[in-house]
Amino acid sequence: VGDPERHAQVDGVPPAKIAVVGAGIGGSATAHFLRQHFGPEVQVDVFEKGVVGGRLATVTVNHNDYESGGSIIHSLNLHMQEFVKQLGLKYRRSVAGKTAVFNGREMILEETDWYLLDLFRLWWRYGISFIRMQMWVEEIMEKFMRIYKYQAHGYAFSSVEELLDSLGGSGFINMTRRPLSDSLLELGVSQRFIDEVIAPVMRVNYGQNVSIPAFIGAVSLAGAQNNQWAVEGGNKLVCSGLLKMANANLLQAQVDTISPVQSEEAVQYQLSFTTAAGTGSELYDIVVLATPLEASVGSGVQFQGFTLPFDRVPGNYHSTVATVVHGYLNTSFFGFPDPRLFPFASVLTTETPDLFFNSVASVCPVNISAGFRRKQPQEAGIYKVFSPQPLDKSQLKTLFRSYYSVQVTEWQPYSHYGSSQGLPPVELQPNLYYLNGIEWAGSAMEMSSVAAKNIALLAYHRWNRQLDTVDQRDLMHRIKTEL
Numbered sequence: 333v334g335d336p337e338r339h340a341q342v343d344g345v346p347p348a349k350i351a352v353v354g355a356g357i358g359g360s361a362t363a364h365f366l367r368q369h370f371g372p373e374v375q376v377d378v379f380e381k382g383v384v385g386g387r388l389a390t391v392t393v394n395h396n397d398y399e400s401g402g403s404i405i406h407s408l409n410l411h412m413q414e415f416v417k418q419l420g421l422k423y424r425r426s427v428a429g430k431t432a433v434f435n436g437r438e439m440i441l442e443e444t445d446w447y448l449l450d451l452f453r454l455w456w457r458y459g460i461s462f463i464r465m466q467m468w469v470e471e472i473m474e475k476f477m478r479i480y481k482y483q484a485h486g487y488a489f490s491s492v493e494e495l496l497d498s499l500g501g502s503g504f505i506n507m508t509r510r511p512l513s514d515s516l517l518e519l520g521v522s523q524r525f526i527d528e529v530i531a532p533v534m535r536v537n538y539g540q541n542v543s544i545p546a547f548i549g550a551v552s553l554a555g556a557q558n559n560q561w562a563v564e565g566g567n568k569l570v571c572s573g574l575l576k577m578a579n580a581n582l583l584q585a586q587v588d589t590i591s592p593v594q595s596e597e598a599v600q601y602q603l604s605f606t607t608a609a610g611t612g613s614e615l616y617d618i619v620v621l622a623t624p625l626e627a628s629v630g631s632g633v634q635f636q637g638f639t640l641p642f643d644r645v646p647g648n649y650h651s652t653v654a655t656v657v658h659g660y661l662n663t664s665f666f667g668f669p670d671p672r673l674f675p676f677a678s679v680l681t682t683e684t685p686d687l688f689f690n691s692v693a694s695v696c697p698v699n700i701s702a703g704f705r706r707k708q709p710q711e712a713g714i715y716k717v718f719s720p721q722p723l724d725k726s727q728l729k730t731l732f733r734s735y736y737s738v739q740v741t742e743w744q745p746y747s748h749y750g751s752s753q754g755l756p757p758v759e760l761q762p763n764l765y766y767l768n769g770i771e772w773a774g775s776a777m778e779m780s781s782v783a784a785k786n787i788a789l790l791a792y793h794r795w796n797r798q799l800d801t802v803d804q805r806d807l808m809h810r811i812k813t814e815l
């Protein structure tokens with residue numbers, strides 16, 4: 333298996349070396365699935381310029397760790413579930429807590445201890461908007477779940493559009509283009525419900541407003557359902573676990589350039605990289621880019637010898653600041669002068685000019701010991717604030733009576749939806765794949781995992797020239813009739 337050049341895409345000969353750039357959940361899952369499909373012989377090198385986990389990260393406050401990046405996982409996110417099972421990790425269910433919506437002056441919506449009372453209140457204020465919205469999200473989730481069947485049967489897609497089309501037809505593709513508010517209004521959801529419930533959910537989850545595309549809006553609403561979990565010890569454990577299970581070589585290095593090298597049989601890719609010890613370069617048969625390439629994110633990867641089939645400049649990533657504060661919440665600001673009477677664990681906000689934060693929530697550590705309970709607002713607790721800009725001293729003093737510590741993480745967490753034209757391609761060149769284009773449809777751990785499985789399958793089928801498992805139509809019917 334020594335000289336990769338001799339192995340470049342000769343029929344029946346597996347690739348010798350595969351590179352994955354990025355060790356977030358997308359890159360780690362790709363390494364895992366590549367190993368599954370290509371077998372034990374191929375060398376899988378994973379390049380990471382920062383920390384394994386990428387946007388899955390924790391901060392330590394008062395001797396405990398808290399998620400500062402991707403935190404919640406939907407109960408129907410089956411790849412994430414499967415990883416946790418295979419790695420022998422444990423689920424962490426979030427400790428129940430009530431939510432309220434604040435409009436800058438007062439709480440306009442308050443969850444109670446009684447589910448039926450909450451339902452009655454929602455009906456009283458918004459009619460059947462809540463039920464319409466829930467049914468819409470359920471229907472989308474049901475269609476989305478088809479991906480697991482298709483992938484289990486080995487089907488792959490050469491673009492995000494093909495993948496979405498196979499799940500929900502042109503309806504899903506249109507949902508990546510039209511605003512969420514338009515889709516909901518068309519469903520008969522009231523403007524008041526959109527302003528007071530949907531907008532706060534978009535603000536806490538994606539830091540954006542209801543003009544984001546309907547598909548990502550539905551993902552965000554799924555993320556607001558009551559069936560979320562996380563990984564005991566921190567979600568990033570999935571990434572390190574998958575790399576280990578895949579027997580991948582982790583190279584602590586920044587990939588600087590990727591250039592094609594044409595041999596007689598096929599194209600290979602030269603990766604030049606920088607490590608703490610200096611620079612290096614290696615030749616690979618297959619390369620997967622598992623980091624956003626948009627100029628504003630700054631992966632630093634340059635391409636030589638070919639031009640990318642999409643423009644890295646127009647689509648921007650959004651800025652969101654996660655501030656983890658150890659202190660006393662200023663419940664007076666929310667209209668509760670006596671903190672003992674403040675019953676909420678999370679406060680979401682409406683789209684209100686001059687409101688400097690999107691949400692504030694009491695958070696649980698990644699290791700919940702038996703008997704863990706949330707701190708009461710009259711006690712010092714750990715809170716996570718999401719805001720578009722870093723909070724200044726006076727803003728912190730507005731939200732907290734006093735505090736012991738403040739940890740700030742500035743993220744470029746998700747696409748700035750609506751700032752791109754179309755969805756970036758998956759295949760950049762033969763045997764050169766791009767994972768994070770899927771984020772323009774929806775950005776979540778499971779979306780990166782779905783894209784990882786798709787790319788591993790696609791790379792495998794392309795390498796072995798198996799065209800009958802790529803971009804096939806009418807898959808539900810095919811699967812039913814397959815033996």
Ligand SMILES: Cc1cc2nc3c(=O)[nH]c(=O)nc-3n(C[C@H](O)[C@H](O)[C@H](O)COP(=O)(O)OP(=O)(O)OC[C@H]3O[C@@H](n4cnc5c(N)ncnc54)[C@H](O)[C@@H]3O)c2cc1C
Pocket residue numbers: 353354355356357358359379380381382383384385386387388400401402403404405585586587588622623624630631632633652654743744745746768775776777778780
């Ligand atoms: C604050 C926040 C909250 C979130 N909440 C949730 C949530 O609750 N639920 C959910 O499902 N999702 C959530 N997300 C989104 C989720 O975290 C991301 O969609 C997901 O983690 C993306 O994973 P990825 O591997 O595709 O990308 P990344 O995690 O960004 O990984 C890319 C990796 O590539 C590395 N890299 C970049 N350039 C190079 C280079 N040139 N050479 C080598 N390495 C390079 C980076 O250092 C990085 O580690 C949240 C994100 C943030 C930031």
Ligand SMILES: CC(C)=CCC/C(C)=C/CC/C(C)=C/CSC[C@H](N)C(=O)O
Pocket residue numbers: 401402403404405406409473476536537538551552554555556693716774775776778779
């Ligand atoms: C991919 C599908 C079908 C569903 C995923 C649903 C999901 C888990 C969405 C996550 C939404 C998201 C990006 C939330 C970010 S903020 C989360 C939380 N409030 C926090 O405190 O970090």
